[in-house]
Amino acid sequence: MTERNALGRVVTLAVFAGALAFPFLASGYRLYQGAQVLIDVIALLGLNLLTGFNGQISLGHGAFFAIGAYGAAILVVKLGLPYWLAIPIASAVCFGAGFLFGFPALRFGGLYLALATFALAVATPQLLSYNGFNAFTGGSQGLTLTRPGAPFGLLLSGDQWLYLFCLLWTAALYWAATNLVRGRVGRALIAIRDQPIAAESMGVNAALYKTTCFGVSALYAGVAGGLSAIVVGFVSPESFGLPLSLSFLVGIVVGGLASLGGALFGALFIEFVPNLAAQLSVNFGESAMALPGAIYGVLLILVMAVMPTGVAGAMRAALGFVRRNFAA
Amino acid sequence: MLTRRSFLQSSAAAAFAASAGSARAANAPGVTDTEIKIGQTMPYSGPASAYGVIGRTETAYFKMINEQGGINGRKINLISLDDGYSPPRTVEQVRRLVEEEQVAFLFNTLGTPPNLAIRPYCNEHKIPQLFVATGAATFSDPKRFFWTMGYQPNYQTEAKIFAKRILKTKPDAKIAALYQNDDFGKDYLIGLKDGLGADHAGMVIKETSYEVSEPTVDSQVVTLQGSGADVFLIAATPKFAAQAVRKAFDIGWKPVRYMTDVSQSVATVMKPAGLEKSKGVITAVYGKDPTDARWKDDTGFKEYSAFVEKYMSSKDLIDINAAYGFGAGTTMVQVLKQCGNDLSRENVMRQAANLKNLELPMLLPGIKINTSPDDYRPISQEGLATFDGESWKQFGELYQA
Numbered sequence: 001m002t003e004r005n006a007l008g009r010v011v012t013l014a015v016f017a018g019a020l021a022f023p024f025l026a027s028g029y030r031l032y033q034g035a036q037v038l039i040d041v042i043a044l045l046g047l048n049l050l051t052g053f054n055g056q057i058s059l060g061h062g063a064f065f066a067i068g069a070y071g072a073a074i075l076v077v078k079l080g081l082p083y084w085l086a087i088p089i090a091s092a093v094c095f096g097a098g099f100l101f102g103f104p105a106l107r108f109g110g111l112y113l114a115l116a117t118f119a120l121a122v123a124t125p126q127l128l129s130y131n132g133f134n135a136f137t138g139g140s141q142g143l144t145l146t147r148p149g150a151p152f153g154l155l156l157s158g159d160q161w162l163y164l165f166c167l168l169w170t171a172a173l174y175w176a177a178t179n180l181v182r183g184r185v186g187r188a189l190i191a192i193r194d195q196p197i198a199a200e201s202m203g204v205n206a207a208l209y210k211t212t213c214f215g216v217s218a219l220y221a222g223v224a225g226g227l228s229a230i231v232v233g234f235v236s237p238e239s240f241g242l243p244l245s246l247s248f249l250v251g252i253v254v255g256g257l258a259s260l261g262g263a264l265f266g267a268l269f270i271e272f273v274p275n276l277a278a279q280l281s282v283n284f285g286e287s288a289m290a291l292p293g294a295i296y297g298v299l300l301i302l303v304m305a306v307m308p309t310g311v312a313g314a315m316r317a318a319l320g321f322v323r324r325n326f327a328a
Numbered sequence: 329m330l331t332r333r334s335f336l337q338s339s340a341a342a343a344f345a346a347s348a349g350s351a352r353a354a355n356a357p358g359v360t361d362t363e364i365k366i367g368q369t370m371p372y373s374g375p376a377s378a379y380g381v382i383g384r385t386e387t388a389y390f391k392m393i394n395e396q397g398g399i400n401g402r403k404i405n406l407i408s409l410d411d412g413y414s415p416p417r418t419v420e421q422v423r424r425l426v427e428e429e430q431v432a433f434l435f436n437t438l439g440t441p442p443n444l445a446i447r448p449y450c451n452e453h454k455i456p457q458l459f460v461a462t463g464a465a466t467f468s469d470p471k472r473f474f475w476t477m478g479y480q481p482n483y484q485t486e487a488k489i490f491a492k493r494i495l496k497t498k499p500d501a502k503i504a505a506l507y508q509n510d511d512f513g514k515d516y517l518i519g520l521k522d523g524l525g526a527d528h529a530g531m532v533i534k535e536t537s538y539e540v541s542e543p544t545v546d547s548q549v550v551t552l553q554g555s556g557a558d559v560f561l562i563a564a565t566p567k568f569a570a571q572a573v574r575k576a577f578d579i580g581w582k583p584v585r586y587m588t589d590v591s592q593s594v595a596t597v598m599k600p601a602g603l604e605k606s607k608g609v610i611t612a613v614y615g616k617d618p619t620d621a622r623w624k625d626d627t628g629f630k631e632y633s634a635f636v637e638k639y640m641s642s643k644d645l646i647d648i649n650a651a652y653g654f655g656a657g658t659t660m661v662q663v664l665k666q667c668g669n670d671l672s673r674e675n676v677m678r679q680a681a682n683l684k685n686l687e688l689p690m691l692l693p694g695i696k697i698n699t700s701p702d703d704y705r706p707i708s709q710e711g712l713a714t715f716d717g718e719s720w721k722q723f724g725e726l727y728q729a
Contacts, residue, residue, distance in 0.1 A: 029427040032420060126541070129510070141466070141511050142415070142441060144448060232416045234445035239415045243374070278372075278410050292410060293373050 008261075015264065019167055023160040031159040033271060035231045038166040039224045040267035044251045045177050045260060046220020051249075052258035053181060054213045055193030056105060060117030062245030063124040064094050064218040068225025070128065073143045073235045074136050083148050083230050087169075091222035098218020102211030121245035125237040142236025145229060162231050169223055177260050180216075189213055190258075221248075254303055256310025265311035273299055356432035359671040362398075364664065365405045367425030368437050374412035379438055381644060382461060383408040385653030386436060386660075388639040393657075399664045407431060413438075415445035422446045426455055433458060433676055436479070436656045440464045440511075443476075451475045456677050458663070459656055459706065463590075465515050468704040470681070477680055477704040479656060481729070483512055483588070484519030486612045487563070488729035489710050490586045491523025493610075494531075494559055498584065502533045504557030506548055506572055508564055509537040516563035516588065523729070533557055538568060546575045553581040560585045566596045573601035573609060587611045589710075598715060607717045612710040612727075615655065616690050619646050620719065628689030651690045658688050659697060659706065694726050 019038075023031055047061050071090030075081040081089070101120070108116050127133075129140045137143070150161035180186055191199035192206050200206050229235050247270045255266025274296055281291035307314035358365030370383035390404040398404065407429055411418040418437070425431045433456035437443055440462045450457040451473050459479035460467050467478040481489075494501050505520065507513035517535060524531055534555035536548040545568050552560065553576065560583040562572050569591035576585070587609050591597045598606040616623045623629040632654055636645045644650045664671075666679040683706060686697040695709045709728050713720040 027427055029420075029423040032423050036416070036420065139511055140440070141464075142444060144444065146448070228416065232419050232445065233448060234415050234419070234441075236415055236441040236444065238375075238413055238439075238441045241375070241414070243412070243414070274412075 023163045028159040031163045035163045035166045037267045037271045038170045041263045043224035044263035044266045046217040048252045050217035054189045057114040058117040060120030061221045061248045063120040064221035065225035066240035068222030069229040069235045072226035073229045087226035090226045091219045094222025095215045095219040099215030102214030128237040145233045147233045256312030259312035262312030355671045356673045357430040358432040364402050365431045367407045367431035369411040369421045371413035372410040376413040381649045382653040385650045386657045389657035415441050418442035436461050470704045483515040485729040487516045487519025488523030489727040501559045502557045503559045504552040505535040505561040513563050549575040558583045562587045566591045570597045570600040577605035585609045609715045613713045614710045631689045655688045
């Protein structure tokens with residue numbers, strides 16, 4: 001057990017070291033993609049806490065992502081706050097929104113919760129373009145943010161800095177999530193997922209844990225959204241449609257449910273596979289411009305067929321196989 | 329004697345000679361002796377995928393130009409990437425086009441939000457963002473965004489044209505306006521008032537808005553009728569436009585009706601409103617309708633249909649978006665021809681802002697594309713058409729906004 005823990009720690013550190021070296025090796029465009037991956041990682045960590053560990057399905061995390069993004073954008077553009085301050089404030093708002101949404105969610109189980117959150121995802125773009133909020137949201141024209149440069153006179157390009165800024169958040173939130181999951185709280189969350197009645201009879205306050213878990217999960221989505229607003233430099237209702245929420249769900253399933261490390265693989269999948277699908281579809285000629293969706297679907301099915309427990313599960317299985325057969 | 333002027337002239341001449349020899353502004357990235365690489369994003373997937381045909385048409389059009397020998401010996405290589413109409417993806421794809429693919433500039437990138445998202449990047453890095461495919465007026469603002477240029481008549485332009493016609497034919501008109509409460513509707517109202525001018529601002533006696541979420545606009549129409557107006561401007565999207573036309577007829581209100589070109593589809597507006605009830609509605613047009621039989625023997629239309637038959641499929645022929653892409657492609661080719669061998673980004677921008685009386689095969693006869701460093705609205709003329717119960721019939725002169 002300790003050997004496995006040590007191995008896990010080495011792998012985690014190696015991944016972070018690689019991520020830290022990346023901005024000094026890659027072009028601006030790759031750094032933008034890298035930042036997108038990190039943003040997705042944060043959102044997937046949050047969703048995995050909720051769905052993977054606590055068993056509450058959310059099809060509406062794009063909504064919390066949107067609240068975070070718009071929150072940060074409004075604080076920066078309309079109220080003139082610095083971007084680094086806007087993100088924690090916006091994500092605190094998301095925590096509140098998630099926590100409150102957690103109450104009605106208590107009454108829904110399984111598919112019913114999925115539908116309720118689905119409605120949230122569908123409603124978000126419409127609410128964002130609602131005219132009553134135009135003074136804040138900019139309506140269907142959205143809000144444009146100025147991309148910040150590196151602070152403290154650091155000799156970094158804007159892209160390098162934003163990537164590192166995202167990495168800092170990712171590392172901190174990853175660390176927080178691992179600690180949360182490892183301790184008493186994590187055991188309670190998993191117990192509620194697997195045996196809710198047993199958990200309650202053991203004295204776990206299921207209602208409190210579930211709503212708080214919803215809040216924390218929304219907070220993660222909110223940080224991701226806030227970072228996205230800063231990195232993209234633009235928010236509009238079109239950025240936060242249903243496909244965004246669905247891609248998060250795809251991400252945690254591909255990465256591996258109830259696996260925090262899997263978030264990285266999930267994020268890589270949702271960032272790069274649509275592009276890959278588009279590139280593959282070009283091979284089918286010009287009339288196949290609409291094919292990426294189909295190819296994406298096929299790739300998704302292939303991945304799930306080969307790795308039903310996600311990338312993280314597959315790696316665990318592979319590691320176990322190696323250990324059983326080759327370990328002394 | 330060496331006057332100051334002649335000194336300036338001769339030194340300018342010397343400078344010119346020097347620059348002609350070696351130091352002319354460098355060609356943009358993506359330009360070689362045999363190729364001009366340009367880029368765009370298109371919603372091939374996602375909610376706006378119906379517009380993807382524009383990108384397909386343009387790709388096919390440049391293929392035809394290349395087979396005919398290209399432009400000044402260079403072939404056009406258009407890299408058209410899918411952004412799914414999602415602004416973060418647009419930014420990603422545009423950065424890929426500029427930084428990895430090294431395109432010379434962007435052409436006809438589609439959609440208001442995607443173009444808004446990339447506009448700061450393009451202007452900061454001085455990359456021409458040419459002929460953006462959207463009707464929002466904000467993309468024709470050379471003072472603030474030198475590197476971004478619109479293409480089709482924007483909503484304000486169209487409303488101004490209606491205002492001009494109203495002033496001309498009915499100077500004592502009392503105008504009632506129904507508008508969608510968003511940027512589209514508000515742009516329209518701004519254009520109408522601009523076109524009327526401060527002296528005639530009082531002509532608009534009633535304006536009423538609706539929200540997209542409302543089931544009908546019946547009560548708004550009744551209110552507008554109550555104002556006693558005799559001109560009815562409908563700045564509404566198709567469903568509401570149809571309701572407005574029908575309701576006005578049903579309550580016996582007979583004003584002169586002006587309809588935004590957003591809602592001129594016979595199938596989705598005129599038929600639901602009732603073909604009889606829609607008779608006499610006026611709209612603005614700038615392109616030849618590929619379904620209209622009167623263009624059957626028109627040279628421009630023949631050119632277009634020959635292209636579609638050979639390079640696309642015949643089902644694309646009646647798609648208004650294919651005709652649009654064909655026109656945008658033609659405009660782009662003209663700019664590149666004007667650039668000659670100086671394909672620097674500065675010169676591409678200079679020539680795009682220097683189109684003079686350009687006529688296109690699928691524009692209405694008489695409509696000419698004109699741009700200048702102060703005017704980034706390539707198509708700013710439109711004609712009027714009236715609905716005769718079956719189709720739109722163009723009438724009268726062209727209007728310039």
